[in-house]
Amino acid sequence: MSFTNLGLRAEILHAIGEQGYDTPTPIQAKAIPLVLEGRDLMASAQTGTGKTAGFTLPILQLLSSRQEGLSLKRFKSRALILTPTRELAVQVQESVRTYGKHLSLRSAAIYGGVGMGPQTKALRAGTDILVATPGRLLDHIQQRNADLSGIEILVLDEADRMLDMGFINDIRKIIALLPKQKQSLLFSATFSDEIRALAAGLMRDPASVDVAPRNAATSLVKHSVYLVDRARKRDLLIQLIENHGWHQILVFARTKHGADALAERLDKAGIRSAALHGNKTQGARQRALEDFKRNKVTVLVATDIAARGIDIDQLPHVINFELPNVPEDYVHRIGRTGRAGTNGEAISLVCIDEHRLLRDIEQLMKKSIEKKVLSGFEPDPSIRPEPIQNGRRSAGAAKAQRKSDPRSRTAGKPQRPQQRGASGRSAPPARKSGGNYAGSRDR
Known part of the structure; x- marks a missing residue:
């Protein structure tokens, strides 16, 4: 199969060809037709198999086709792609820009760690495809810089990691602001049973694509x-x-x-x-x-x-x-x-x-x-194991915390306004010290 068999428009095929690609990866070959059909989708594949193009290509196709002959308010975004980290947000937007270079669609990446001014300008100028980390997107929503009422397609990229990293409440707040009639796509290298059960409540009869066994590593x-x-x-x-x-x-x-x-x-x-x-x-x-x-x-x-x-x-x-x-x-x-x-x-x-x-x-x-064992570095058998104090919590501990945390049961209910710091940005919730989580939220 080649990309030409997937029904993508000439402008997208031209951009793909400029990158030296002609054959879709297995995840792309299976996911793209389902997305083009308008199906909700849960897609799992090993990292490095082309998941990003698996959703950016059909999104570009769908939005550009629907754009023709329509007069839309440019202030409203039409597709929202949520990612867990700043680096992934940048990477996804680069993919959108690369494959959409011959189309008239606009895109923007919204993430923390940088000033909000340029992002605000991009949002108010109008963007069709919005790539964002959850915390920073909520900052813009609270300041009325972003309008999600026109979202047609929602993507949770690395969905399991976002939910496991503690973004569940942020994601629920964002979903509550989206139109009920939308296409939802979840792409990730792994999906736990808990995440699959949660996703089932967010999607309508989703198709499922598993290119490789769950939690499998590439044979290369x-x-x-x-x-x-x-x-x-x-x-x-x-x-x-x-x-x-x-x-x-x-x-x-x-x-x-x-x-x-x-x-x-x-x-x-x-x-x-x-x-x-x-x-x-x-x-x-x-x-x-x-x-x-x-x-x-x-x-x-x-x-x-x-x-x-x-x-x-x-x-x-x-x-x-x-x-x-x-x-x-x-x-x-x-x-x-x-x-x-x-x-x-x-x-x-x-x-x-x-x-x-x-x-x-x-x-x-x-x-x-x-x-x-490298010669000269043989382990001393007299050393006893010590508890690992720092680092990410176990999956069991995280699950127990979610059950005991009353905030996890208030999603969708009215929330008190967040306290704002001197910079005007929402103050992130307090987190336990230790590991990668204390103060490291990718806003």
């Missing part, structure tokens, strides 16, 4: 584990980089402080590194990502939240300096490599504290991961 990635003591992880990482001459490595740390400390340690060892996490300004995050893409830095140390939106076709190595607390996050992490048909390598540095987490990951993937 080679997995391995180095067993090491917790205090020697940094030295082992430096040794591995020097031994293999790796030149572009995405390293995952569990916390923002840990990411900063590791990047600083690697820099002192002569390995140019940068940290990427929610406490960085948007400008700093963008510079770190661009320097990494251009090989100006060898190692990018990121937290799970900040790494969403990192899209590098031929990223060779992903290293888990610390394993994630939730096994599904392992799939998201290693999905940064092995993309676009290229091979990749996923390496995890595992200490005694993380053996249970490793077993959970192997159980999820239904496979055993090769264990290695």
Whole structure:
């Protein structure tokens, strides 16, 4: 099958051809026809398989076809794409602009970490396709900069991650402002049973597309584990980089402080590194990502939240300096490599504290991961495991919190106005300290 078989208009096919593509990926081939039919859709596929084009292409087709001969109020957006992070919002809007370059549709990306002025100007000038993070979109809605009453298509990109990150109340507030008659699309690499049940209440007879087994990792990635003591992880990482001459490595740390400390340690060892996490300004995050893409830095140390939106076709190595607390996050992490048909390598540095987490990951993937020990870094059998204090809560803890949190039962009811800070922006709700969540909300 080629893109010409999907019924896309000539302007879109021209833009696709300019990017060097002629054959849709499996998720695109299955999802695009369903979206063009106007169906609600839940689509699951491995990271790096073209999910973004799977919804941007048909949205461009539908909106441009409906636009002809119509006189619409340009102030009202017609499609809303919600993403969990700033980086992913930028990436999605780049896709919209790339494939819609020969159309007259307007788009804008709305996210936190930058001033609201340019975003306000773009919104008031009129935008057909709005890509946004939930918190910043609510800021604009409260200031009457955005009008969602004309939304025809809603997309939740990385839907499971948005809901799991605590955006559920924000998403419900936004959905309450949308027309009841709309097309709803959920795209993600993974869907938990809880998320599927929640989505079922938001959609009308949704079609389902599962290109790969749920929570599966691409077969193009080679997995391995180095067993090491917790205090020697940094030295082992430096040794591995020097031994293999790796030149572009995405390293995952569990916390923002840990990411900063590791990047600083690697820099002192002569390995140019940068940290990427929610406490960085948007400008700093963008510079770190661009320097990494251009090989100006060898190692990018990121937290799970900040790494969403990192899209590098031929990223060779992903290293888990610390394993994630939730096994599904392992799939998201290693999905940064092995993309676009290229091979990749996923390496995890595992200490005694993380053996249970490793077993959970192997159980999820239904496979055993090769264990290695580098000479000189043999684990000390006398060291006892310690509790992992920081990092993301377990799925069970998050579920228990949602059940006990009265705010989760007030969605759709009138809310008191949020307190506003000196800048005029809504003050984010207080969050527990620890891990990637304290003060790191992607508004």
